[in-house]
Amino acid sequence: MPNKLFTGFAALFCFCFFLLGSIIQRSSLFVLDVENKATVQAAERELTERTWDVQEGTTGVVARRALLDRLMLEEEVPEDDEEDKVPSVLRESPEGRLKVFVYDLPSKYNTKLLEKDSRCLNHMFAAEIFVHRNLLNSSIRTMDPSEADWFYTPVYTTCDLTPNGLPLPFKAPQLMRSAIRWVAEHYPYWNRSEGADHFFTVPHDFGACFHYQEEEAIKRRILPVLQRATLVQTFGQNNHVCLKEGSIVVPPYAPPQKMRSRFIPPDTPRSIFVYFRGMFYDISNDPEGGYYARGARAAIWENFKDNPLFDLSSDHPSTYYEDMQRAVFCLCPLGWAPWSPRIVESVIFGCIPVIIGDDIVLPFSDAIRWDEISVYVAEKDVQNLDTILTAIKPEEIMAMQRKMWKPEVRTAMLFPQPAEPGDSFHQILNGLARKLPHKPEVFVKPGEHPIDWTAGPQQDQDEWRGDDEN
Ligand SMILES: *[C@@H]1O[C@H](CO)[C@@H](O)[C@H](O)[C@H]1NC(C)=O
Numbered sequence: 388m389p390n391k392l393f394t395g396f397a398a399l400f401c402f403c404f405f406l407l408g409s410i411i412q413r414s415s416l417f418v419l420d421v422e423n424k425a426t427v428q429a430a431e432r433e434l435t436e437r438t439w440d441v442q443e444g445t446t447g448v449v450a451r452r453a454l455l456d457r458l459m460l461e462e463e464v465p466e467d468d469e470e471d472k473v474p475s476v477l478r479e480s481p482e483g484r485l486k487v488f489v490y491d492l493p494s495k496y497n498t499k500l501l502e503k504d505s506r507c508l509n510h511m512f513a514a515e516i517f518v519h520r521n522l523l524n525s526s527i528r529t530m531d532p533s534e535a536d537w538f539y540t541p542v543y544t545t546c547d548l549t550p551n552g553l554p555l556p557f558k559a560p561q562l563m564r565s566a567i568r569w570v571a572e573h574y575p576y577w578n579r580s581e582g583a584d585h586f587f588t589v590p591h592d593f594g595a596c597f598h599y600q601e602e603e604a605i606k607r608r609i610l611p612v613l614q615r616a617t618l619v620q621t622f623g624q625n626n627h628v629c630l631k632e633g634s635i636v637v638p639p640y641a642p643p644q645k646m647r648s649r650f651i652p653p654d655t656p657r658s659i660f661v662y663f664r665g666m667f668y669d670i671s672n673d674p675e676g677g678y679y680a681r682g683a684r685a686a687i688w689e690n691f692k693d694n695p696l697f698d699l700s701s702d703h704p705s706t707y708y709e710d711m712q713r714a715v716f717c718l719c720p721l722g723w724a725p726w727s728p729r730i731v732e733s734v735i736f737g738c739i740p741v742i743i744g745d746d747i748v749l750p751f752s753d754a755i756r757w758d759e760i761s762v763y764v765a766e767k768d769v770q771n772l773d774t775i776l777t778a779i780k781p782e783e784i785m786a787m788q789r790k791m792w793k794p795e796v797r798t799a800m801l802f803p804q805p806a807e808p809g810d811s812f813h814q815i816l817n818g819l820a821r822k823l824p825h826k827p828e829v830f831v832k833p834g835e836h837p838i839d840w841t842a843g844p845q846q847d848q849d850e851w852r853g854d855d856e857n
């Protein structure tokens with residue numbers, strides 16, 4: 388079985404790694420030139436050979452026996468071992484449990500934006516597009532709004548891109564308000580609940596706070612008209628004004644087809660100990676330093692750039708996906724926001740996520756036991772990353788790898804097209820189904836108006852016009 392094979396090889400290599408690591412401290416073996424396949428292979432061969440050399444010694448033989456014993460024990464672990472079971476909510480199906488009505492908004496709020504710049508179909512905020520597309524084609528969709536449990540307003544707020552492909556969140560509040568205004572004028576359902584039986588996808592950095600800098604996002608708070616709605620968002624942090632109670636925290640979008648086409652044989656050794664590719668500083672937006680990633684990424688670089696256990700770079704190599712499959716731990720530090728697609732990539736490629744982002748709320752945390760498949764490191768402990776990670780026992784690493792490799796967990800991270808049972812889209816629907824039936828207070832009493840349309844910054848109140856209205 389590929390899974391068993393994977394676990395076995397991963398176990399062998401992890402174990403050998405640790406064995407070696409303790410004998411040849413900080414061996415340069417683990418610094419691989421990831422751009423160069425031949426170097427990688429040579430290093431792997433050397434690692435294997437030297438590991439077996441080591442095993443000629445007494446320690447090696449004892450260790451090897453212990454490893455083999457453990458692998459044999461592993462073979463006997465039954466498939467449905469209590470400890471290894473994925474939580475049952477992850478296996479739920481939304482079928483027959485909810486009906487969703489999708490508002491037929493003018494296309495300027497969604498598909499026209501996409502036509503103008505299709506790059507937003509592939510960036511990490513693309514969930515808003517796939518949730519919409521999947522809903523249109525889903526069996527839980529109803530064409531009769533009078534029987535709907537939930538209403539969906541498909542607004543692509545992150546599809547307005549700069550020439551560099553970065554989303555401009557500044558017009559998003561106007562876009563969103565204007566779409567809701569349209570919905571409230573054309574149907575009776577918004578006014579009936581003032582949004583409390585409506586859900587929205589707001590995948591930007593700080594969700595419906597619509598700003599990429601935390602300080603500004605906190606000042607803005609959640610767009611007032613969305614105060615009662617259920618928000619589906621990638622941002623999650625405890626006790627944060629941009630995470631409303633009852634929100635559904637989802638994985639960021641990472642391209643499923645592309646990732647799935649890049650699997651390497653599962654028995655490939657994981658010869659990189661810690662892997663990270665990405666920015667350490669954001670000089671243009673944070674020239675003084677210390678604000679971006681609250682200094683955590685800078686601390687990673689300063690402390691570990693010369694440490695052979697760490698494979699760090701700000702380059703984005705073409706072998707990025709393959710490299711993750713050769714690594715034991717993948718760093719997932721906060722950036723501007725606490726989350727990034729690295730968490731999805733790590734799980735898909737079987738590299739244990741090392742999550743650095745205090746108080747982060749992870750995707751579907753009511754259905755996925757993140758503490759069993761990842762390592763949390765507090766932002767203040769970043770300078771101890773090496774000791775924290777090398778202290779983790781091989782059997783703990785193996786257990787994390789095994790639990791992370793469960794198909795249910797990996798499928799839940801993705802938005803494939805067409806949708807697949809158990810994928811992120813289905814987990815969102817499951818989350819919405821679990822909120823039913825609506826409590827009576829969802830529906831507003833006659834004469835009551837909990838939503839204040841005039842609240843918030845003045846520029847947000849400006850009417851949004853699509854290009855077609857100019
Ligand atoms: C809903 O309420 C708003 C005012 O808050 C009003 O302008 C709109 O016409 C109402 N919608 C319907 C369908 O009655």
Ligand SMILES: *[C@@H]1O[C@H](CO)[C@@H](O)[C@H](O)[C@H]1NC(C)=O
Binds near residue numbers: 521524804805
């Ligand atoms: C729509 O759903 C059907 C099955 O229900 C599937 O075969 C088809 O590929 C889906 N289309 C898209 C565009 O997702």
